[in-house]
Amino acid sequence: MSLQNNPDVLVIGGGVAGLAAAVDCSSRGLSVLLVEQKPRLGGRTYSFIHQETGDEVDNGQHLMMGCYHSTLKFLRMIDRIDRVEIQNNLSITFRRSSQGPSTLTAVGLPAPFNVLVGLFRLKSLLFSERLSLLRIGVALMIKNPDTNKYLQSITVAQWLDEMKQPDANKKYLWNIIAIGALNDVTEKISAALFIKVLKSTFFGKRMNSSIIIPKYGLSTVLIEGAENHITKNGGTISTNTSVKKILFKNSSIQSVELDSGVIVKPKTVISAVPYFDIPKIFENPENIGLYNLDKLASSPIISIHLWFDVHFVQEQFIALVDSPIHWVFNKSKIYGKDQERLMYLALVISGAHEFIEMDKEQLVQLAHKELQRFYPTAMVASIVHSLIIKEKRATFSPVVGIEQYRPSHTTSIKNLFLAGDWTDTKLPATIEGAVQSGFACGELIQRYL
Numbered sequence: 001m002s003l004q005n006n007p008d009v010l011v012i013g014g015g016v017a018g019l020a021a022a023v024d025c026s027s028r029g030l031s032v033l034l035v036e037q038k039p040r041l042g043g044r045t046y047s048f049i050h051q052e053t054g055d056e057v058d059n060g061q062h063l064m065m066g067c068y069h070s071t072l073k074f075l076r077m078i079d080r081i082d083r084v085e086i087q088n089n090l091s092i093t094f095r096r097s098s099q100g101p102s103t104l105t106a107v108g109l110p111a112p113f114n115v116l117v118g119l120f121r122l123k124s125l126l127f128s129e130r131l132s133l134l135r136i137g138v139a140l141m142i143k144n145p146d147t148n149k150y151l152q153s154i155t156v157a158q159w160l161d162e163m164k165q166p167d168a169n170k171k172y173l174w175n176i177i178a179i180g181a182l183n184d185v186t187e188k189i190s191a192a193l194f195i196k197v198l199k200s201t202f203f204g205k206r207m208n209s210s211i212i213i214p215k216y217g218l219s220t221v222l223i224e225g226a227e228n229h230i231t232k233n234g235g236t237i238s239t240n241t242s243v244k245k246i247l248f249k250n251s252s253i254q255s256v257e258l259d260s261g262v263i264v265k266p267k268t269v270i271s272a273v274p275y276f277d278i279p280k281i282f283e284n285p286e287n288i289g290l291y292n293l294d295k296l297a298s299s300p301i302i303s304i305h306l307w308f309d310v311h312f313v314q315e316q317f318i319a320l321v322d323s324p325i326h327w328v329f330n331k332s333k334i335y336g337k338d339q340e341r342l343m344y345l346a347l348v349i350s351g352a353h354e355f356i357e358m359d360k361e362q363l364v365q366l367a368h369k370e371l372q373r374f375y376p377t378a379m380v381a382s383i384v385h386s387l388i389i390k391e392k393r394a395t396f397s398p399v400v401g402i403e404q405y406r407p408s409h410t411t412s413i414k415n416l417f418l419a420g421d422w423t424d425t426k427l428p429a430t431i432e433g434a435v436q437s438g439f440a441c442g443e444l445i446q447r448y449l
Contacts, residue, residue, distance in 0.1 A: 007033040007236070009445055010256060010266035012243055012281060015043020016431055017419040018272030019226040020074055020438025022235060025270075027077060028446055032235035033264065037242040040219075041227060043274075044391060045431065047217025052385050053307060053342065056217030060301050060391050061329050061346045063180075063317070064212035067200040068432040070439055072212075078225030085334075087210040090115060094124060094172060096321045097373040104173075106209055112137065112202040115209050124172050124321075135163045136174075140199050145192035146426055152192040152403055156182075159191035176319050179326060182428045183395045184299045184351040193398045193428050200427075213316060213334060222431070243281050252414050268448060270441045272419040276393060289412035292405040296422060300356045301394035304347040304367045307385040311343040312377035325370045326350050342384055345371075352390075360388045395429030396422045409440045415448065417441040 009025045011018045014036030022034045040046060047058045064071055066086065075081040090106035102124035106114040116137055120130050145151050151159070156178050160170055175186055181197045182189045201209045214221045230237060238258075245257040256264045271281060275296050278285050285293055304325075317329045331337075331344040347367050349355055355363065364386045371378040396402070406424040409417050419437040427433035 005262065006265050007031045008267050008449065009033070009270060010035070010264055010268070011270045011272055012256075013043070013272035013274075013277075013419075014038070014041040014237070014239065015272060015274075015420075016045050016222060016434040017421065017438045018043075018270070019223065019230075020070075020435040021270045021272055021419050021441045022230045022237075022438075023074065023077055023226050024439050024442030025445060026230050026233035026235045028442060030445070030449070032230060032233075033266070034230065034235065034237045035241040035243065035258065036237070036239045039240050041237070041239065042219055042223045044394060045218050045434075046223060047219040050305075050385070050387065053344065055307075055331065055335070055337075055344050056220065057305055057387065057389075058214075058218045058303070058346065059389050060303050060394060061327065061348050062214065062218065062431060063327075064214075064431060065201055065208065066210035066212065067204065067208035068212065068430075068435075070436040071432050073439075074435045075221075075225075078222075078229045080221055080225040083214065083216050083221045083225075085213045085215050086207070087212075089206075090118065090209040090211060092211065092319060093315050093317075094176070094319045094321055095374050096124070096172075097323075099124070101315075101318070102172075106206075109206075111204060111206045111208060112140075114206050115202050119173075122173070125168055129166045129168050132164060132166060132169060136165070136198070137202075139163060140195065140202060143195060145195040145199070148192065151195060152190060153400060154191045155400055156186040156189050156191050156194045159194070160186070172321050176321065176326065179350050180319070181430075182398045183301060184397050184399070188400070189398050190400050190402060192403065196426060197428065211317075215334060215336075246282065248287070248413065251412065253416055266415075268415045268417065268445045270417045270419050270438075270445070272438065272441075274393065274420060275396065275422045287412075288416060290407055292407075295405040296402070297397045297399070298393035299350075299395050299397040300352045300390065300392045302349040302352040302355055302363065303389040303391075304349070304363055305385075305387040305389070306345050306347065306364070306367060306383055307342045308345070308378075308381040309342060309384055310377065310381035311338060312371075312375045312381055313343065313345060320370065320374055323370050323374070324349055324355065325367060328371070343381075347371075356390060356392060360386070363388050398428050409437060409444055417444055 008030040011034040095101045106118040242259040327348040329346040421429040421433040425433040
């Protein structure tokens with residue numbers, strides 16, 4: 001029987017979590033077979049070439065942070081760390097239509113003082129408003145969101161009110177960070193998860209708060225290197241391949257039949273598919289110990305890709321205040337193409353529930369109108385190309401109480417493990433959570449075997 005038919009590990013799903021699991025297991029010397037139903041790898045995190053311009057377009061724009069320790073480890077393992085740019089110190093520019101831009105810049109002090117001093121220098125806030133930020137700092141030092149049941153029972157909006165944060169602080173700082181990190185409105189999302197993000201960012205190493213910017217498309221940065229690593233270490237990757245049937249015996253998976261008719265008899269199995277695809281793989285999720293999948297819901301992200309005939313944005317990326325557009329990424333500058341004729345911008349609407357049914361023309365008009373509000377020069381710029389990408393199930397919605405329904409990486413089946421950003425990573429739906437879950441499954445399988 002060949003390696004493909006009798007691997008140590010069968011990974012079902014070739015998104016970031018599945019790739020991280022396969023990279024980790026293959027690095028441990030285990031034989032790996034990864035199957036993915038789509039013709040490409042990456043799941044919701046991939047890129048493709050835009051035919052008219054030749055630019056690499058991401059299906060959804062991702063920023064990473066210096067506190068993404070598992071992701072940085074992953075990039076080093078797949079030899080792609082040089083494909084990202086890591087800020088020396090945190091720097092985020094916020095732009096308001098009525099005033100000039102203001103920049104939050106961390107200073108060269110140990111964490112968390114590097115960010116606290118930067119916050120105190122944020123000119124868009126009054127001194128009294130900046131002073132109230134201390135309440136947040138103190139709360140972060142004394143609260144443990146992983147165990148604090150009260151924080152897990154309230155929303156970000158409620159917590160910010162309890163912290164007596166002025167409206168300006170919410171509007172110009174916290175709401176932008178919360179929606180960007182958790183992909184939904186502050187009236188719905190869990191305070192515990194938001195605090196976890198802030199603690200990870202502000203505490204520990206000084207680099208934790210730095211932004212990591214992919215210098216290339218997501219497939220170039222995350223996917224191609226992982227694929228090469230897996231195959232170089234003897235693993236097999238099979239795309240356009242679905243699981244047809246799974247045979248259980250004595251609380252273990254005995255065999256897996258693929259849609260090609262091939263029967264695989266793996267020692268262990270990692271399911272790395274999204275929660276909404278679990279019933280397609282396992283006919284009765286309750287049989288593997290999953291009882292609350294219906295408690296999980298998705299939140300959409302819309303990416304609006306625009307190519308202009310005039311370069312009017314100078315920043316690499318910028319947060320827009322008081323706008324349905326949350327972030328603008330100057331891909332021309334990020335890709336080192338800012339001297340070319342066209343300027344390529346990627347605009348992001350997170351938690352895009354109220355915009356998801358708008359058609360392409362409406363979204364392009366909305367984006368152009370908003371850019372004109374924040375950049376007057378955009379008035380004389382014409383859109384040469386446009387592309388809309390809607391990810392209706394971009395992330396799970398991290399609503400209050402969600403933590404109790406996120407499953408662990410183990411199941412009631414002895415040799416079956418779960419990976420994915422929706423599992424109990426104690427993080428919101430991020431690349432870091434996906435990678436971390438894949439690594440956790442690799443560690444569990446090493447112990448099991």
